[in-house]
Amino acid sequence: MVGGIAALVVGHSYTGTIRGAFKAWFIALVLSILEISLSFDNAVVNALILKKMTHKWQHRFLTWGILIAVFGMRLVFPLILVGVLGHINPIEALKLALFSPADYAHIMMKSRISIAAFGGAFLFLVAMKYFFEHRKEVYWIHSIERPLSAMGRLNAAEIAVTLFTLYLFSRFQMPSEQMNFLAAGIGGVITFILVDGLSEFLNSSGQGKHIDLNRTSMSLFLYLEVLDASFSFDGVVGAFAITNNLFIIMIGLGVGAFFVRSITIMLVEKNTLHQYRYLEHGAFYAIGILAMIMFVGTIKEIPEVFTGLIGIIVIGAAIISSIRYNARNS
Template identity: 55%
Template sequence: MTQNTLLHYFKWAFIVTAFGLVLGAVLGWVNTGTIGGTATVFFICLVLAVLEISLSFDNAIVNANKLKDMTPVWQHRFLTWGIVIAVFGMRIVFPLAIVAIAAHIGPIDALVMAAARPDDYARIMTDAHLPIAAFGGTFLLMVGLTYFFNHEKDVHWIAFIEKRMARIATVKGIEIALVLILVLLFSSLLEGEESVAFVYASIYGLLTFLAVEVLGGLLDYSQETMSAAARGGLGAFIYLEVLDASFSFDGVIGAFALTNNLFIIAIGLGIGAMYVRSMTIMLVEKGTLAEYRYLEHGAFWAIVILSVIMYVQTLFHIPEVITGLAGAGLIGISLLASIRYNRLHPEGEGEQETEEALRRI
């Protein structure tokens, strides 16, 4: 890949990075009036951007997996409208909505609290972590398990597990049963109101996944009578927006470990979200998922791991760096396995799994 090609895909991400870091420095100067304070805010914005990117490698791959089957019109809509919703909706509006609901105040009052009383704002967001983690974890776990529990899936990376999952996928609702078992297990480790909140939030996450699946199918089916330019995209668009929301939960909550300032968080995570968008476009246009056959598997395993981590975080804190490294590590290993497979099958011959080669990774 040439430097010009990278610049083509990441041009807007670089522009937003420069603008965001300058804006963060200005915000730091306004808030502190010192060079040290300005440098601190600048550094926090940079760290938040890296955090978002590390947590969202799998998000970009899953987005690309869905986008490659969408029409160019809906691809463009997701990569324009969708990124606006992702940056402003999930990084600004969503936290404000949580605080407004939890504190029983209006959205304007929540915005004033974020600006004038950031400690109170951060405390409310932290208190809301358990139901958010339960909801997001359940939704993401369904996304991951649905990918592997598919009897038509014939390419397997971790073959001794994935083959068995594909084989028993004919049992209807097997992934739902596994999710409910995990929900009951983790809720039993919590006490009182926390246990009840975990169960309710998990059920809402499960129902949201099922509702999005049904709604997406109905919308895409209804579009079969429409023009080719509008066909087969609205349901996938809604699915990807909810998926992005679930991925963003961890980053938004984890950001409060670095700062209580909503606007600094929005700048840092917004920069990271632009890189996720750029990676998504590159993966779709270059056909990377088809070229590296196990990369998609690594992303979905990362989703499963992330969802379980979100469950575990309802019991005790797990540093975000571990979450990010776990996902990036799985994707990296799957990439190495894909490269190894391509070397062993340069012309694509032989569909049998090279388990011995994979074990050497």
């Protein structure tokens, strides 16, 4: 309700008409639905990690995390990005968003390929690390997962596959964009290695004495925030195809982010992941597919509707498979 009222106010302030206010409200609604459809798999992965955290850090993820997600990624990040690309400071970028939204959107869209490469590389590594885990005992699609799990015995196999994938897609970029694509993609890989490495360090540093759950939870919190940011890249850039008003984008995507957090809480409290054996697998398949869509999207435009639906379809298939498994083994 708060988001709807805010959208009406923003729409009316820009157009001065009731029609403009309701148009802004409708766009915010569309963007919130888009964010939910794109981030449903994110909610599942969030729940997987959240249940390993202490209650205090769970609360921080649901409070600090939502502030970072809404204001950090949907408002501050685009302003900084436009400032860097347009060689202006963030205040000037804000003025551009307020008084010249078309120019602001144009600068933002110029960064589409670099953002897709960074976010795609990070998400691809998240998925690959899951499927390359050689100690896995549960498989959903055996013909795919068993060979990948066996490959996981090779150290850093997921990094090699991701770098090779980046190289392949860089060959299809315009010559002027190839280095930008590779640099941004390698940045995503390095970010994953640093965040994952920090998590491993904090998890292992207490072994032999006692495990510091607060330190472990803090590392998982950092991992979740970077993961959330990678998921939001696609939505933030895609939103500019619907409207060039930064504040309507922030409201619409912010409402969607709140809803995704609500799904995450429900999954944790209802212990849904334990009840549905293959839901975790479905989420990581959806993440891998989203990463590939981000890569392909740098070459050929892909409708946001397809991007949102494919994740829901994959997770739905995982839930149906889990129900069938439970019925067979009841």
